[in-house]
Amino acid sequence: MARLPALKSRLACVAPIVATPSPTARSGFVREGNQSSTQRGYGADWRKVRAAVLAVHPLCAECDRKGRVTVATDVHHKERFRGTDDPRRLDPSNLEPLCRPCHMAHTGRDGAGVAG
Numbered sequence: 001m002a003r004l005p006a007l008k009s010r011l012a013c014v015a016p017i018v019a020t021p022s023p024t025a026r027s028g029f030v031r032e033g034n035q036s037s038t039q040r041g042y043g044a045d046w047r048k049v050r051a052a053v054l055a056v057h058p059l060c061a062e063c064d065r066k067g068r069v070t071v072a073t074d075v076h077h078k079e080r081f082r083g084t085d086d087p088r089r090l091d092p093s094n095l096e097p098l099c100r101p102c103h104m105a106h107t108g109r110d111g112a113g114v115a116g
Helices: 003-018 044-056 061-065 100-110
Strands: 074-077 095-098
Touching: 044 074, 044 095, 061 095, 061 100, 074 100, 095 100
Parallel strands: none
Antiparallel strands: 074 095
8 A cells, every 4th residue: 555655646746747738739720819710700601611511521531531531520721711801711622621630730730820
């Protein structure tokens, strides 16, 4: 029984280091300003297009290219859009269904900014 308390004290030293990720580590990208999702271009019209893309293409395109079968949960803009009036925002040819890990990899690789 003497080993259990010793193990506890070692874990207590490690836990605070592991449990405190940076604020941007969660999402992979940084949002500009304090805009709502609608103000950033992800309002009702986006949600309808997103749902349509996922209904037609339910599998992750990136995983498919690598020979894996994964359900798509996110829709990614291949080219960034600039503002709600940008035609690329709702253009199905600019959208790609991705699973969450692939989408996070793309948004992290693409850098900060608007990614869908």
